[in-house]
Amino acid sequence: MDAWDLLSYAAWAVSALLFIWMLADAWGVGRNFDEDFLLSSREGEE
Amino acid sequence: MAQHYAPPKQGGMGQFIDSILLMVLVFICLLAPVYLKADHSAAPPEEAKEEATKVEATWQGLGQTPVQAQQWEKLGHTPETAKPIIDNRFDYAVDPMALIVTIAVIVGYFVFVFRISDREYREVVRERFGDGGN
Amino acid sequence: MSEATTAAGSASGQPTRIALLKVLGPVHVWALGVGIVLVGEFMGWNFSVGKGGAYGSLIACWVVGLLYTCVAMIDSEVTSTVAAAGGQYTQAKHIVGPLMAFNVGLYLVMAYTMLEAGDALVVGDLMKAVAGELGHADLDPRPFVVLSIALLAWLNYRGVFMTLTVNFVITAAAFLAIVILFVGVSPWEPAKVLLHKDLLVDLPYGWIGVIAAMQFAMWYYLGIEGTCQAAEEVRSAGRSIPLGTMSGMITLLIAASLTWYVAAGLMPWEYLGQAITPLYDAAKLTGSGTLQVILFVGTIFSAIASANGCINDASRAWFSMGRDRYLPTWFGAVHPRYRTPYRAILFLIPIAVVFAFQAPLDQVISFSILSGLLGYTFMSFNMMKFRKQWPLGSIKRGYVHPFHPLPAIVLLVLCIATYFATFLGYGATLVAVMAFYILASAWFVFHRYKFVRRGDQFTMPWPRPKGY
Numbered sequence: 269m270d271a272w273d274l275l276s277y278a279a280w281a282v283s284a285l286l287f288i289w290m291l292a293d294a295w296g297v298g299r300n301f302d303e304d305f306l307l308s309s310r311e312g313e314e
Numbered sequence: 315m316a317q318h319y320a321p322p323k324q325g326g327m328g329q330f331i332d333s334i335l336l337m338v339l340v341f342i343c344l345l346a347p348v349y350l351k352a353d354h355s356a357a358p359p360e361e362a363k364e365e366a367t368k369v370e371a372t373w374q375g376l377g378q379t380p381v382q383a384q385q386w387e388k389l390g391h392t393p394e395t396a397k398p399i400i401d402n403r404f405d406y407a408v409d410p411m412a413l414i415v416t417i418a419v420i421v422g423y424f425v426f427v428f429r430i431s432d433r434e435y436r437e438v439v440r441e442r443f444g445d446g447g448n
Numbered sequence: 449m450s451e452a453t454t455a456a457g458s459a460s461g462q463p464t465r466i467a468l469l470k471v472l473g474p475v476h477v478w479a480l481g482v483g484i485v486l487v488g489e490f491m492g493w494n495f496s497v498g499k500g501g502a503y504g505s506l507i508a509c510w511v512v513g514l515l516y517t518c519v520a521m522i523d524s525e526v527t528s529t530v531a532a533a534g535g536q537y538t539q540a541k542h543i544v545g546p547l548m549a550f551n552v553g554l555y556l557v558m559a560y561t562m563l564e565a566g567d568a569l570v571v572g573d574l575m576k577a578v579a580g581e582l583g584h585a586d587l588d589p590r591p592f593v594v595l596s597i598a599l600l601a602w603l604n605y606r607g608v609f610m611t612l613t614v615n616f617v618i619t620a621a622a623f624l625a626i627v628i629l630f631v632g633v634s635p636w637e638p639a640k641v642l643l644h645k646d647l648l649v650d651l652p653y654g655w656i657g658v659i660a661a662m663q664f665a666m667w668y669y670l671g672i673e674g675t676c677q678a679a680e681e682v683r684s685a686g687r688s689i690p691l692g693t694m695s696g697m698i699t700l701l702i703a704a705s706l707t708w709y710v711a712a713g714l715m716p717w718e719y720l721g722q723a724i725t726p727l728y729d730a731a732k733l734t735g736s737g738t739l740q741v742i743l744f745v746g747t748i749f750s751a752i753a754s755a756n757g758c759i760n761d762a763s764r765a766w767f768s769m770g771r772d773r774y775l776p777t778w779f780g781a782v783h784p785r786y787r788t789p790y791r792a793i794l795f796l797i798p799i800a801v802v803f804a805f806q807a808p809l810d811q812v813i814s815f816s817i818l819s820g821l822l823g824y825t826f827m828s829f830n831m832m833k834f835r836k837q838w839p840l841g842s843i844k845r846g847y848v849h850p851f852h853p854l855p856a857i858v859l860l861v862l863c864i865a866t867y868f869a870t871f872l873g874y875g876a877t878l879v880a881v882m883a884f885y886i887l888a889s890a891w892f893v894f895h896r897y898k899f900v901r902r903g904d905q906f907t908m909p910w911p912r913p914k915g916y
Contacts, residue, residue, distance in 0.1 A: 272584040279591035283598035290605050290794055297784060306781040308465045311771065311907040312532045312680070319902045321773070329776030332896065336775075336888065337799060340558065343884035344807050344815055347876040381646035382716040388733055389719060400718045404499060404873050406656050416871055419882045424825070426886075430893055431545025436916060438546065441903030443912040 318441055371397040468533060469787040471609045472682045477675050477692025479616035480760065482699050483753035484563070484671035486622050489707040490727045490747040491570055492667040492813060498721020499873060500661030501652040502712040508658055508665035509704050515862040516669040518855040519824055520697045522831045524690035527676040528846025530908060531685035533789075534768030535676030535761075536823060536830075541772070541905055543834050543913075544826070549905075550774050550892045551885055552826055556677070556765035559819035561796055562812045563671065564758035565803035567751040568593040572804075573724055574748055593804050600756045601797045604763065607786045608681050615756050618749040623703060625746025629731060630706045632739045633713070641734055642713030649717065662862075662869040663817060668704040670820050671754070672696055673827075677761040686846025724809075759793060759800075766792040773900045774892070814874050818881045821866055828860040837913035 297306070324332075371393035373383035377400075386396050496505040523536075532538040537556060541549035572589030579587035603611050633641040651657055675693045682688045711726050714733045723729050731743035767789030770779025783790040803812055835852055849855065870878050 270584060272579050272587055276588060276591045279595040283591070283594045286598040286602045287797065290602060290790075293605075294790055294794055297790070301784050303781075305464075305466060306784065307771075307777060309467045309771065309780070309782045310465070311534070311538065311768070312530075321899045321901055324773075324776065324899050326778075329778050332776050333779075333795065335891070336554075339884060339887055339891075341802070341806070343880045343887075344803075344811065346880045346883075348808060348811055350876065378716065379646055381643055385643070385647065385714065385716055385733065386719060389715070389729060391719070396719070399722055402722070404653065404657075404660065406653060406660060406872050408872070412875055413871065416867075416875060416878060419879060419886075420867060423882055423886055423889075427548050427551055427889060428544065428829070430889075431548040433545075434547060434897070435545030438902050438906055439913060439916045442906040 319437075376400050466782045466784060467787070468681050468782060468789070469608060470681055470683055472612060472678055472688070474688040474691040474695075475616055476609075476612040477678055477682060477688050478696050478699070479612050479619050479753075480678055480757050481672045481675040481693055481696035482623070483615040483619040484560075484674050484757035484761070485669055485696075485700055485754070486619055486703060487567055487570070487747075487750040487754035488667040488670060489626060489703050490622070490750045491723075491725050492566070493664060493704070493707065494711065494720050494723055494726040495810065495813075496661040496664035496667070497712075497717050499653075499664060499869075500657035500659075501650070502648055502708075502717045502720065504651050504653070504658040504661045505665060506708050506712070508661035509668055509708060511862065512662055512665040512669065512866075513701055513704070515666075515824070515859060515866070516672060516700075517697060518859040518862075519673055519827060520693050521849040521855050522827050522859065523673050523676055524693055524847050525845060525849045526827075526830065526834055527679055527689050528686040529843065531679040531682070531689075531846075532768065532907070533677065533680035533764045535679060535765065536673070536827065537765055537768055539676075539830060539834075540826065542908055542910075543830050543837065546774075546897060546900065546905065547889060547892060548826065550769070550896075551889060552823060553765050553769045553774065554885065554888055555819040555823040555826075556674075557762045557796075559816045559823070560671070560674065560758040560762035560765070561800050562803055562816040562819075564597070564755045564762065564800045565807075566809060566812050566816065567755035567758065568596045568800065568804050569809055570725065570751040571596045571748060571755075574728070574744065574751075577725070577728075578744065590805065594801055596752060596755060597759075597797060597800050597804070600752065600759050601793055603756065604759045604793050605783070605786065605788060605790050608678075608760065608788060611756060611760060612678075615753050619753045622746045622750035622753060623699065625742050625749070626703050626706050626727070628742055629727065629734075629739060629746075630710055632736060633710055633730075633734055635709070642710070644713045647714070647716055648712060652717070656872070659865060660869050660872040662866045663814075663872075663874065666817050666820065666866065667813070668707075669697075669700050670817060671757070671761075672700060673820075673823070674757060674761040677764040680764075690847045759796070762796055763789050763792040766796060772905055774896065811877060814870070814877045815881055818870060818878060821863060821870070822881075822885065824859060825863045828856045828863065831856040831859075837915060838910060839914070842914075843910050 373393050376393060376397060378386065496508055500508060526539050527535065530539045530542055534553065537549055537553040540552040572593040575592045576587045576589045603614065635642060639645065672693065675689055679685045679689060707727065711720055711730050714730045720726055725747055728743045728747050731739040766775065766779055769775040770777055770792065779792050779795065781791050832853055840848065
């Protein structure tokens with residue numbers, strides 16, 4: 269167990285946290301906003 | 315005005331299956347050449363590595379000049395470890411049958427895609443701009 | 449909800465519409481294009497040396513440079529006119545038709561997601577190499593691979609402006625690293641560090657090797673066309689995209705020449721042809737610790753910049769296809785606060801991780817290159833149809849490229865040569881890739897297209913195309 273091992277564990281942990289944060293945020297957005305609004309962007313519109 | 319096509323709504327389950335299906339397809343096609351071992355690989359094959367340890371190699375025998383040998387050594391290689399790398403050559407002999415099949419596949423693919431696209435595109439234009447046209 | 453309300457710009461105070469943010473300038477376009485590609489100078493291009501020798505690689509580099517100049521010219525004209533997030537996908541939809549558009553969208557997603565996986569692998573390999581040199585043998589590279597993908601996806605999720613500003617900084621730093629290495633090997637004193645005279649040998653496979661080398665010579669430039677993906681988020685697409693793309697192309701031509709010159713003067717071609725991180729190895733060979741550190745940082749930065757740009761581009765293409773129902777509509781969502789295609793970004797994370805862990809690097813690279821090549825073949829036909837269906841003057845174009853149809857024809861000829869180059873040595877991969885796109889097309893025609901609204905796909909305010 270040295271600094272590199274610690275660094276590896278830290279990398280796994282941070283990756284997991286970021287991924288969970290994104291999932292949670294996406295889930296929250298899906299609950300708080302109307303689906304039709306989220307899908308309302310139109311191509312090429314100013 | 316042409317009649318507008320009204321698509322069915324797709325449920326959640328259908329959407330999920332459609333997303334996964336494409337990805338599964340990619341993996342099959344990506345891994346097929348690997349498992350069938352059909353292509354040359356950038357990494358030298360295992361047998362070559364074993365063979366290299368048996369035969370005694372020298373830089374001269376590998377066709378390397380003293381300067382080249384010096385650079386190899388700076389990169390941490392000995393004639394034994396360099397041999398499989400140097401001997402791993404491509405085979406550019408063209409198999410005419412394989413070439414013809416490959417050409418047919420690529421040309422066939424583009425012809426297919428362009429023809430179907432054209433048919434679908436006409437439908438899109440008809441709906442967008444109405445019947446008639448120029 | 450307040451941000452969403454202002455975002456939608458609705459008069460009644462009720463949010464109605466949401467859109468991607470228009471915040472980018474030419475600098476970001478440059479950062480996106482060069483950022484994706486520059487990693488190719490740090491790894492990957494050298495496989496072309498393995499296929500055709502050092503001189504073969506240089507000739508192929510120039511010929512393929514011509515191919516990409518055509519690509520940049522064509523792209524600048526079409527994109528400055530069709531400004532939407534899907535880039536070439538949207539062009540195909542308006543000019544050729546739905547099935548072609550679906551295929552082009554897939555080329556983009558596959559080319560970028562696989563490149564992203566390759567970039568992350570490079571980061572992992574470098575961490576392992578450094579740990580090895582500092583006395584920790586056999587470090588598991590996987591956590592670093594996953595971390596780079598997760599971190600960049602998170603950055604992308606949080607907004608495009610920050611993502612591409614970061615990309616500009618690290619891309620510029622990586623480019624500087626190449627320039628520093630070039631200066632560091634004292635090119636004005638031949639035979640001191642650079643040993644071209646002793647290391648350069650005749651073409652090992654003859655001229656067929658030069659053609660074969662074109663496959664990996666694409667790696668010098670692959671991805672520069674990704675600038676189009678930013679079209680919907682650029683403040684004035686008609687000006688920024690041609691400017692960013694062309695200046696990016698010039699940057700890459702310079703970087704490619706410097707890279708070849710340094711690497712060919714330091715390593716025997718047999719070694720170079722299979723090296724994982726050739727420029728880092730070159731720095732090691734100079735014996736300078738400072739250069740080694742600079743090139744380590746440069747390689748990491750270039751890989752991160754590339755993965756970052758790839759996430760950006762792949763998710764835009766996936767998002768656009770979702771918006772048109774070519775893929776499940778669920779993916780067509782825009783984040784109400786960050787204004788990014790967040791679901792597409794999220795979905796592609798595990799895909800990239802699996803590519804990185806399950807497939808060998810040269811296989812992933814070949815799949816990526818071929819997807820790009822199929823896209824360039826499309827662009828050639830696309831350009832001819834574009835000028836035929838809407839002749840000059842019939843619609844407003846942001847930029848008109850000179851010498852039409854010469855670039856389109858040159859592009860097609862070079863594409864054919866590159867297919868042949870791939871056939872030499874990677875024939876089975878070529879057929880496997882074609883099999884994928886043929887099966888996917890069949891799936892689209894027989895199953896998926898029924899969910900697509902027909903007339904709504906055509907969103908540009910153009911007159912009816914000539915001949916339809």
